[in-house]
Each structure stands twice: as structure tokens, then as C-alpha cells.
Amino acid sequence: MNRLVLPTMIAAALTFGLSACSSTGTPKAEVQPATPAKTAPSGPATSGATGQNVTGSQAPTYTDERMNPSSPLYHPAVYFAFDRYNVEDKYRPMLQANSSFMLAHPALKVVVQGNTDARGSREYNLALGQRRAEAVVKVMELMGVPGARLEAISFGKEKPRALGDSEKDYAENRRADIVYSDQSGYTEHLK
Amino acid sequence: MKSFQRASFWFVFCLGLLAYAGVARAAMQIQVTGGGASRIPIALPAFTTQGATPAPPLTDIISDDLLRTGQFKLVDTSGVPSPTDISQVDYSPWLGRGAQVLTVGSSALQPDGRYNVNFRLLDVGSQSQLLGYSFDVATPQWRATAHKIADLIYQKMTGIPGIFATRIAYIQKQGTFYELRVADADGANPQTVLRSRAPIISPAFSPGGHRIAYVSFETNKPVVFAQDLRSGRRWVVANFKGSNSAPAWAPDGRHLAVTLTLNGNSQIYSVGVDGGRPTRLSHSDGIDTEADYSNDGKWIYFTSDRGGSPQIYRMPADGGPASRVTFQGGYNVSPNLSPDGKYLVYVTRMAGEFNIALLDLANGQVRILTNTAHDESPHFAPNGQMIIYATKLNGRGILSTVTLDGRTRATLSDPGADAREPAWGPL
Numbered sequence: 001m002n003r004l005v006l007p008t009m010i011a012a013a014l015t016f017g018l019s020a021c022s023s024t025g026t027p028k029a030e031v032q033p034a035t036p037a038k039t040a041p042s043g044p045a046t047s048g049a050t051g052q053n054v055t056g057s058q059a060p061t062y063t064d065e066r067m068n069p070s071s072p073l074y075h076p077a078v079y080f081a082f083d084r085y086n087v088e089d090k091y092r093p094m095l096q097a098n099s100s101f102m103l104a105h106p107a108l109k110v111v112v113q114g115n116t117d118a119r120g121s122r123e124y125n126l127a128l129g130q131r132r133a134e135a136v137v138k139v140m141e142l143m144g145v146p147g148a149r150l151e152a153i154s155f156g157k158e159k160p161r162a163l164g165d166s167e168k169d170y171a172e173n174r175r176a177d178i179v180y181s182d183q184s185g186y187t188e189h190l191k
Numbered sequence: 192m193k194s195f196q197r198a199s200f201w202f203v204f205c206l207g208l209l210a211y212a213g214v215a216r217a218a219m220q221i222q223v224t225g226g227g228a229s230r231i232p233i234a235l236p237a238f239t240t241q242g243a244t245p246a247p248p249l250t251d252i253i254s255d256d257l258l259r260t261g262q263f264k265l266v267d268t269s270g271v272p273s274p275t276d277i278s279q280v281d282y283s284p285w286l287g288r289g290a291q292v293l294t295v296g297s298s299a300l301q302p303d304g305r306y307n308v309n310f311r312l313l314d315v316g317s318q319s320q321l322l323g324y325s326f327d328v329a330t331p332q333w334r335a336t337a338h339k340i341a342d343l344i345y346q347k348m349t350g351i352p353g354i355f356a357t358r359i360a361y362i363q364k365q366g367t368f369y370e371l372r373v374a375d376a377d378g379a380n381p382q383t384v385l386r387s388r389a390p391i392i393s394p395a396f397s398p399g400g401h402r403i404a405y406v407s408f409e410t411n412k413p414v415v416f417a418q419d420l421r422s423g424r425r426w427v428v429a430n431f432k433g434s435n436s437a438p439a440w441a442p443d444g445r446h447l448a449v450t451l452t453l454n455g456n457s458q459i460y461s462v463g464v465d466g467g468r469p470t471r472l473s474h475s476d477g478i479d480t481e482a483d484y485s486n487d488g489k490w491i492y493f494t495s496d497r498g499g500s501p502q503i504y505r506m507p508a509d510g511g512p513a514s515r516v517t518f519q520g521g522y523n524v525s526p527n528l529s530p531d532g533k534y535l536v537y538v539t540r541m542a543g544e545f546n547i548a549l550l551d552l553a554n555g556q557v558r559i560l561t562n563t564a565h566d567e568s569p570h571f572a573p574n575g576q577m578i579i580y581a582t583k584l585n586g587r588g589i590l591s592t593v594t595l596d597g598r599t600r601a602t603l604s605d606p607g608a609d610a611r612e613p614a615w616g617p618l
Binding site: 153154 | 390392393406408410411412416418432433434436437450452455456457478480482494501522524525538540545567568611612
């Protein structure tokens with residue numbers, strides 16, 4: 001029950017938010033990343049559509065597919081191998097779904113936020129995260145999204161989602177997140 | 192050798208004395224390994240005192256300063272009474288203990304609340320005075336006075352300017368806050384100059400030392416700011432589409448090299464200190480970042496993965512063809528050139544661990560200076576004689592210094608802090 005009500009409420013708020021996302025003029029440093037750790041996919045293998053908890057007639061309906069945990073639009077993320085920035089083929093259906101969503105919603109913009117694991121130089125990791133974000137942007141451009149609506153930025157290793165030092169933590173942080181301009185975590189002054 | 196500019200040096204120092212109070216803190220941890228033969232044996236008996244004196248004793252601060260250079264060793268002073276005047280010095284115990292030089296000092300509380308500090312450096316072999324100074328200092332200048340005495344001793348004995356009265360900048364993570372701090376070269380007297388809930392990285396002192404450039408994520412993307420340390424005014428240096436990072440001041444203090452992503456991949460550009468249109472300096476289809484100017488302004492050293500792995504290259508400061516500088520290892524990043532341009536210090540990865548490496552540019556020899564696993568952000572002291580870097584101890588970020596021979600390391604950070612991203616200000 002809660003499962004059904006809460007996403008619907010959020011989706012409703014989000015729908016209203018779409019028309020009210022103009023800049024406030026004052027950057028807020030307190031803004032948190034868009035992808036809360038508790039609900040995010042737990043790793044490369046489970047990113048994208050998982051279909052969990054959504055069965056038969058019990059399935060909730062969403063006014064915004066991005067609120068549907070089983071949708072490829074839900075906290076879309078691409079994971080990368082160590083020191084790599086190529087987008088693996090398995091992410092193409094997810095990126096196609098997000099590109100189609102962008103084309104269907106011409107007012108939306110996207111910032112792709114690249115991240116790296118904790119190893120090595122902060123500045124080199126920033127550049128590596130940038131390449132990851134840029135790689136995702138390039139794929140979405142090839143899928144027809146105008147480049148003016150896409151921005152690749154990097155957090156490097158400065159905003160890790162997983163805080164541990166295990167290989168699993170590192171893998172979780174080698175990631176690029178797609179954040180829409182009506183979502184929290186979107187780069188403030190670009191709104 | 193000898194410098195005859197000491198009096199003016201001291202005068203300038205008096206004018207520019209730090210205006211905030213010293214706070215007693217745990218002594219620096221200094222680790223020295225091997226190679227003691229070439230160290231100058233110095234005896235630093237406690238200064239005699241009249242009236243109350245601030246803590247810690249001046250000789251504690253002086254000895255920490257000198258010891259972490261790796262160029263001095265302390266002679267045991269136990270059981271020898273501290274001489275109060277040059278005429279009273281009995282040199283025989285110091286000769287017997289192998290001291291080359293000896294300090295004699297005193298501090299006396301004055302009626303106006305200041306301290307009269309007298310200090311002499313004596314040569315034990317010739318029984319002659321090498322240095323003699325008298326200072327009237329207020330309590331907030333206590334540590335600075337000790338650093339100045341250490342600078343005087345260091346320069347007298349090595350012919351090289353001391354760095355003990357210089358400043359460092361670094362980022363401190365305090366709970367959920369990030370603080371850009373400026374502190375004395377030994378980590379004491381930290382002052383927060385910027386506090387943010389968003390990460391701050393890559394602080395860089397301007398050549399004159401009164402401005403700091405840095406990268407802030409406060410708008411949810413990396414943007415390069417600069418800030419005046421005297422007025423507190425801060426402004427945007429680079430905020431273009433994509434990421435803006437890795438500020439490096441040109442020696443003229445009017446331009447900065449920054450890493451921008453205007454064409455997708457990270458490349459090095461030059462921008463004016465007040466912003467404006469960037470000029471592209473590096474040209475590759477890979478990552479070019481972490482620019483560092485040579486002090487003569489002719490070269491930029493930087494990190495690039497154009498050859499397939501991150502390595503250090505250099506190019507003319509106004510752009511042009513780059514040549515590769517590092518060849519050993521598959522991951523060499525974060526270059527910083529020594530003030531005289533003879534050495535390059537950087538981070539190298541070996542067997543999954545990140546260490547500080549020193550490259551002698553004349554002969555291509557590489558020396559690994561550290562043996563901890565997470566060493567980052569090496570920067571030369573402004574006299575070129577040691578390197579500050581960030582590392583981790585028990586999962587906590589600390590700042591350390593290491594000498595060019597790798598034999599003397601000192602830990603700067605206060606316990607309980609999480610410090611990273613050090614930079615060293617000018618002399």
C-alpha cells in the first residue's frame with residue numbers, strides 16, 4: 001500500500017515541479033546527489049531494469065516512469081571497469097529508453113555525473129569521471145538527443161556513494177549517473 | 192654560506208607577523224631513518240625564562256622545525272645547565288657530546304606583557320658567535336618567533352632559506368563540512384578561509400601568497416574559484432560547460448592554467464585571474480590535466496593519458512608540442528616541479544599502492560620517497576628542500592612532509608582531523 005501511495009505522491013509533486021524548475025539564483029551547496037543509496041541499484045550487475053516487487057495486478061502505476069523502480073528511467077546509471085570509460089553494450093537499451101524520454105520531453109535537460117573509485121589522484125580521477133560522463137553523453141547524442149540538452153560533468157572521487165574500501169565499493173563508485181533537470185542533484189546553476 | 196640580508200629579512204617578518212593566537216598542540220611526529228652522518232649536530236638547551244612564558248617552549252618548536260629537515264640532529268642536553276649569557280658558556284660538555292653548534296637563549300616577561308627573547312647561535316669548535324638576535328614579541332607571535340629563529344639557524348648552517356615561517360593550505364573534512372584552511376608550515380594556527388557542505392579540492396597559492404585558487408563543487412559541478420586571503424573576497428575564475436578544475440597560477444600571478452572540457456575531453460587552458468575567454472594550451476584526444484608551471488614561466492608540466500596510460504609530459508607554457516617526462520611505471524600523475532626546476536615530484540602507482548616519487552630531471556633517476564599506500568598531492572616547499580603530501584593513517588587523512596632523500600618524514604595534522612590536498616605558500 002505504502003509502496004503504491006508514496007511513489008504516486010512523489011510523481012505528482014514531480015509533475016508539478018516540471019513547470020516550476022526555474023532558477024532561484026542562489027546556488028545551494030547542501031544539495032545531495034540524486035540517487036539515494038538505499039534504493040539505488042546495488043552494482044553493475046543489477047543496474048537498469050530489475051522488475052523486482054512488481055507483479056501482476058498488484059503492479060503500481062506511475063504518472064512518471066522515472067519513479068518506477070522497474071523502469072530503465074529509474075536512477076539510470078552506467079558502470080565502468082577500473083580505469084576504463086567505454087560504455088558497455090548492455091547499457092544501450094537503458095540509454096535508448098532515456099534518450100527516447102528526452103525526445104518526448106523537450107523541456108528537460110540532463111546532466112551526466114561521472115564518478116570514480118577512491119584510488120589515485122583527485123584531479124586525474126576528476127578527468128576520468130569526466131570521460132565516463134562524456135562517453136554516456138556521446139551515446140545519447142547518437143540516439144538523437146541534441147547536445148545542447150546534455151552536459152557531462154564529473155565529481156571524480158569526491159562524492160562516493162559507497163564509502164568502503166572493498167572491490168565492491170570501488171565498483172559501485174565507477175559510475176555515471178543520468179540526472180534530469182527536474183530532479184534533485186541536478187547542477188544548480190544550469191536550471 | 193652566509194647571507195647578509197638577515198637583518199632586512201627579520202624586519203620584514205616583524206611587519207608581517209601573524210595576528211592570531213598560537214594554540215598549544217601535540218608535538219609533531221618526526222620519523223628519521225638512517226643516514227645520520229651528514230646531519231649537523233646542534234645543542235638546543237632550554238632557554239632560560241623570567242616570569243611566565245607561553246607554551247610550548249621555544250626550543251621545542253625550533254627542534255621540531257630543524258629535525259624535520261633531516262639536516263640536523265639534536266645533541267643530548269640533559270644534565271648540562273642552560274647558559275644564560277654568552278660569557279658564561281662552558282663549551283667543554285658540548286664538545287664532549289659532539290655538538291657542532293649550540294644555542295643560548297632567554298625569554299623575559301616585560302612590564303608591557305610582551306616577552307624579550309634573546310637568542311645566540313654559537314660555534315662550539317671555534318667558541319665564537321654565529322648569530323645574535325633580540326626580539327620583543329607578544330604572545331600571539333610566540334610560535335612565529337620560534338619559526339624565525341629556526342629559519343635563521345637553518346639559513347646560517349645550510350646557506351638555504353628556511354621555510355618554517357611560511358604557510359600551507361589544505362582541505363579539512365570536518366563532519367559533513369569541507370574547510371579550506373591556511374596554517375603555519377608545521378600545521379599550527381589553522382585558519383578556515385572557506386567552509387562548505389560540498390567538496391573543495393586543489394587549493395593553489397598565488398605567487399605572492401595572498402590569493403588561493405581552488406575547485407568547489409558547491410553548484411553540483413566543479414568550478415574554479417579564487418579568493419583573496421586578506422579581504423575574503425572570492426570570485427569565479429572558470430565556470431564553463433562541463434568540468435572546471437586543476438588551477439595552477441602562472442608565475443606572473445595574472446593568469447591560471449585550468450582544466451576545462453569545452454570540447455568534451457579534459458584539456459588545459461589559460462584564463463585570466465578574473466576569468467574571461469580561455470585560450471587552449473594542450474591538444475590531445477585524451478585527458479590532459481594537473482598543470483604545473485615552472486618557476487621561470489617557460490614550461491607547463493602536466494598529466495596526460497595520450498600515450499595509453501597516465502604519464503607526465505611538459506609543453507611550452509603558451510602551448511605547443513609536448514614531450515613525455517616519466518617513463519617508469521604505468522600510472523604517474525600530479526606533477527610538481529621544484530623551485531629550481533631540477534626535480535619533479537609526482538604520484539606513482541606500484542603494485543596497487545600510490546607513493547610519492549622524485550625524478551631527477553638531469554639524469555632521469557627516480558627515487559620513491561614514501562612507503563604508505565595512499566599518498567597524494569605532493570608539493571615542494573618553497574626552498575625546494577622538502578615535500579608536503581597527503582596520506583592516510585588508520586583511515587584518516589593526514590599531512591606529512593618528506594625530505595628529498597626520503598629518510599625524514601614528519602606528520603603535521605592535528606589528531607582527529609581529516610586533512611588532504613596540501614599546497615605550500617611562497618617564502
